[in-house]
């Protein structure tokens with residue numbers, strides 16, 4: 284629940300009677316996003332006693348201002364100032380400076396553009412091998428599930444390989460991701476279902492954050508090297524490995540899945556990409572804008588702040604609708620249209636400010652390699668059967684995307 288003194292601000296923030304975590308909303312949030320943006324720059328959602336913003340300008344403002352809008356009280360609905368986090372807090376995502384800076388410096392170094400140059404070759408080879416196998420299956424007339432056979436397979440191979448994880452049991456990463464991202468929302472059915480396996484999955488994850496389970500030299504081991512150098516304690520190291528394992532797989536799975544959906548729904552754009560596979564980066568970026576894998580994150584007000592003329596008292600939760608900001612007509616011409624020729628730069632799909640996604644170089648590399656590989660191999664990618672959704676309190680996710688791939 285919010286702090287007590289929300290009365291004044293209610294006069295200026297329109298109250299909107301919706302549940303952004305209901306099945307209907309999550310199934311197709313876009314009409315509600317339009318309504319929220321139209322209602323005002325800041326709205327009040329009585330169902331949860333929270334402020335929210337769906338416009339690009341205010342989402343940008345909230346995420347850029349880590350002094351007034353803090354992360355250490357949680358980036359989900361729960362306010363850690365008032366309730367205990369369901370798991371030990373993340374040392375990076377759920378932290379403010381100076382603690383955040385310490386952790387961020389280490390992860391940003393490990394995931395620097397230079398690192399990406401090192402892993403590029405192996406990531407490219409894995410993309411080629413996977414697409415080659417799918418091309419054979421497609422040539423036999425098989426319908427390919429873009430999620431189960433592609434979007435889940437690739438990140439589950441390349442990223443844990445780079446972290447230095449063994450092959451067995453990697454499906455736990457998807458289950459863990461589903462749980463973590465559901466846990467940013469309320470304690471609804473989705474969370475209850477995801478949490479059914481919480482014990483074995485969390486045990487597997489925590490066991491695999493230990494140094495003995497990580498290949499020397501991999502991203503995970505590099506965190507322990509930072510601990511050896513005294514940058515963080517030995518006890519903090521597994522917690523930072525956990526950040527890789529929570530944030531590095533389910534996000535890219537859905538980034539890739541949503542990109543495949545956009546391309547298969549827009550044959551003209553796909554034809555253009557097929558003609559010129561160097562547009563893969565732009566196509567991935569545009570799909571992140573239009574169908575953002577991460578739809579929401581929260582902040583908590585550190586003190587009473589003013590947002591677009593609305594006073595938000597101290598210790599209130601503010602919901603930033605990233606997926607709605609990315610379709611704000613105040614920011615983008617024809618925002619509902621998938622257009623790989625636009626400059627999608629400035630979208631909020633990776634957040635912005637000091638917490639802006641530290642893994643975006645990796646995500647972009649995966650997106651570019653998969654989309655350019657598809658573009659080179661296939662003349663057409665078409666939806667063979669209706670896709671089905673996997674609802675999640677935070678992620679925009681598909682359960683399946685049956686595709687017909689036609690060789691070039």
Ligand code: HEM
Pocket residue numbers: 346354358375376377387390394526527530531532534535538539575576577580605631632633634635637638639640641642643645646
């Ligand atoms: C398409 C894929 C991805 C999307 C859409 C995405 C999205 C995001 C967003 C929106 C944030 C901001 C959180 C906030 O402001 O509170 C974030 C932060 C973060 N991401 Fe990603 N992410 C992706 C891939 C990755 C990958 C591959 C990794 C790991 C290599 C990763 C690791 C992280 C971490 C550790 C943070 C916390 C950064 C901080 O608090 O300073 N992400 N991500």
